[in-house]
Amino acid sequence: MNALESTSTRPYLIRALYEWCTDNGFTPYVAVLVDDSVHVPREYVKNGEIVLNISYDATSSLKLGNDFIEFKARFAGSAREIMVPVNRVIAIYARENGQGMAFPVPVAGTPSDEPRQPSPLSKVPAAPAEPSDGRVVQLVTPEEGGKPPEQEPPKPPAGGGPRPALKRVK
Template identity: 45%
Template sequence: MNSSKPYLLRAVYEWLTDNQLTPYIMVDVLFPGVEVPERFVEDGKIILNIEDHAVKHLSLGNDIVEFDARFSGISHHIHIPVPAIKAVYAFENGRGMVFSDEGQDEGSGPSTGGGKPPSPTKPKRGKPHLTVVK
């Protein structure tokens, strides 16, 4: 089954822009294949404004997010593998979505449960512990 992350990313992006909010993404730049200007990286992460007015040629694909943006007046092509995106949120109020690690995504890898939900544990049987209140 495909990862749900790119679909959720596109949905949150659309929701934010429909509500006239500025979509930002937080990217783990240590992930292989990330191409961003290193000068703006802090603690292995970069925050990017992906609003239509801030970028050109935005593509929110299933595997890659890419666009052209200007940093200090210099144009850069940004290339981000979707698993490197850790969050998408609104600049104005912080509403959005934080993504779990790809290995924990419900859409990646085989399920160990065999497709069945875990069986519920049975409650302990015994005397009821009710008290009369006057």
């Protein structure tokens, strides 16, 4: 079996990064390029894309298969069935730090593809629009390979002003 006959690495990488996120206490998000094959609430689609929280707490019956990501989730209090073809996932990343992986955009000309819109995601750079050779791109935060910039913590105001108070919301 050669590389052209083997299965896609995308579903395996999605599962691995999902596991990495959950093991480290991060919230896994997937960015999806939406077309007719993607079953998501259309009212949440922006510029042809949707970002979905696929954490354990946000989903029910999550299945990260080789062909589809399927789960149930609540949108505005209403339970919805979600089904995303794995080839429409353009990124998976941790909400807290933006680390993850972007995937090549599906090649134009396949049945479920449409023209690529600019990505509205601030932490996830747009994948290349030209046909891909199958390589995977790793995402890191913009600051020096994912490391937070060195900053001093804010100093308390001089004169001892009013103390901050915690308000309990029920």
